[in-house]
Amino acid sequence: MLVATVFAIVKLDHLMTAVMLMGFFSLLSSCIFMILDAVDVAFTEAAVGAGASTIFILAALAIVGRKSKKKRREKTILPLIIVTCTGALLLYATLDMPYFGTPDAPVHTHVAPRYLLESGEEVGPPNIVTSVLASYRGYDTFGEAGVVFTAFIGVLLLLGAGTRKSGLEREAPPNVKVESMRQKIVLREVADLLIAPVLVFALYVQWHGDFGPGGGFQAGVIFASAIILYALIYGIVPAQKILPPRKLAYFPGIGLLLYALVGVIAMFKGGNFLAYGALMADPHDGQHYGILAIELGIGITVAAVMINIFFSLSERSL
């Protein structure tokens, strides 16, 4: 199904349909992640891929129009050869791969045993994914938060959000499609029902990351999608009244700094960067609060970045 969807996306001229299919593609892949037991990733894929990025692209489409222009055919031989070679190389590699799910594959015998057996003792959280992500490889995750932040700065710099007047300060535009959504009672009622639970669910995912699947990335995305839903139904102006874009623009940086601050405090307390154990007298407490704090940092960054990007895109289309 994935393959079929991709072919359909490439072949379609009608961009709107293509975008919808991309959302479908994300939903399918998040199902695959579910089957592979990567619930965390499935969460994120469903929210980002199927939800938010579809909306982003739709907002972009609103600016540029729905149909793709007919293009003259370019040389397709060279790309075709390259793609075929790459595919062949991947197939070639599968010949010697360990079978799927073999218990004695190197992945399961070298580093993983310590994560599985001792993380409860050393780090604390029953959710081992969280231990690996936030503590053992916390530096990588710090880098990922940096990636999200960089993307945000890039969007801000290129689209010029924040420098122009926000929706609040400008005169009401004459013809706003988004506003007309208000008339659609069914949509509004459903959204009213959904938004509050989704926000609460985001907080739950945020704080429950220690025990079940979840954490800052997922929570941030879910939180942001609730806000975006609100903005879609009630229009961008009321949403910006609640979250003024100028103030919101500070938050991605604050989240990243919060993450780094935890690490730096650990350095002052005599540990290495991001060694949460040094934060408190009892290393367990240190790990626990350290992880909570950095997850909060990630959550703030991710949510703020998503909402910011949505605002700056939709400001353009107004």
Added chain:
Amino acid sequence: MSQIPSQLVEQLPAIQLLLTLLAAPICSMFRNGDLSWRIATVASWASVACAFALLHQVWGGGSISYEMGGWPPPWGIEVVIDELTAIVLLLVTLFGALVMTALRESLSSIMRHQRQSLYYTTFLLCMASLIGITITGDAFNVFVFLEISSLATYTLIARGRDRRALTAAFRYLIMGTIGATFILIAIGFMYMLTGTLNMADLSERLPEHYDNKVLHASFAFFTIGIALKVAMFPLHYWLPNAYTYSPKATTAFLAATATKVSLYVMIRFIFDVYGVEFAFGQMQLGTLLVPLSIAGILVASLTAVFQDDAKRLLAWSSVAQLGYMALGIALLNANGLTSAVTHMFNHAMMKAGLFLALATMIYRTQSSSLASLSGIGRTMPWTTGAFAILGIGLIGVPFTAGFISKWYLVSGALDKDWLPVAVLLIISSLMAIAYIGKMLDVMYFKPAPSEFAEIKEGPKSMLIPCWIFALLTLYFGIDTRLTAGLAGRVASNLLGAS
């Protein structure tokens, strides 16, 4: 009290990264461009000091390991600094800081204040991520910082004044993303085989899999991916446009650092992770790399000779110079590798200086076409003087830095009895004389167009960094302890490790 300094020294590797990475979000919060510039400049110069301190610690062949999060590798992520790391760190921070110093004047004419803060933020992020790539000892961590640096670079390029900058950035984005994905696949395959991501651990555990097809595929993906990032001929397609259309002084930073750090990653992986025997013996990397790099040197030099735009000319010359470095690696002997590492540093210095001097001229003329630069030697004598010194260095005249690296490269080729290669190298130097000479000829001997007859010398904040670059080029042409001396030790280390 005496404990605090020693603790500080222990934490230096983390501080090295944090200085720039933390300054970035702080910068983004100020709307006042000048204030952000001050923060960014202070942070980058502090980072230079840090790099010097680290170089001092590992000088003579030492190595530092720092455990992020306090977890020992391979469970946690390790940061490793040896001499090669330290010299690349110095390259990134020192040249980054010099360009940053000159950046304010260059930007103030084309951007509003708030935009400027964001621009400095992106610049700092780019610098921080390059530092992150350099110091890490973990294969996946390389990819994480590679993502930041790529995103930051695309943004920096796309902010060019011209709309063509957007196309250039988009093309780079596509090529860069393919490259990064390939590298990720390669790392994933290695993890599948060994269950570890730590580089040192990988190099111990990979040899038993040398006949495994997964490792072969991993190596192929890595080579193509990193070659895209290095802009190695014939995968250099994105580079000329990206350099030509990126805004002014930024080109100097990108030309100095981005490709060099990718080259560093290539050296690290080939020698320290996959191992020389596997890469050059079993996978025959040499038979691919030698002809391609020589072809790259010749084709790109020749293309450079026929350019009418000064920036594009220098960009093509970069492709050629990257060929020298690739050839140095492919020679696989002490002199060749010494030349590769030395030239990495020297070329970064000279090309950054050239682009910066050019940016100073463009600051006055508003155009980078050769025609508009004619006669500029009389109206802007100091800038053109620096440009001339750096250009002569690039050709490789004795007593400049360029001579040192070419000397080692030619002796490396002669060590292998590859006389034709040595001859081709000398021919390519003649081409360098042609394209640099062409620019200097226009600048000094053509009459200035009437509309530029009255232009003044460039602003001091840009002129001084230009001259620092020029003087460094002369200095490293005479005192080679820091460059070739260190590179020689690094080379014997890398080859000895096999």
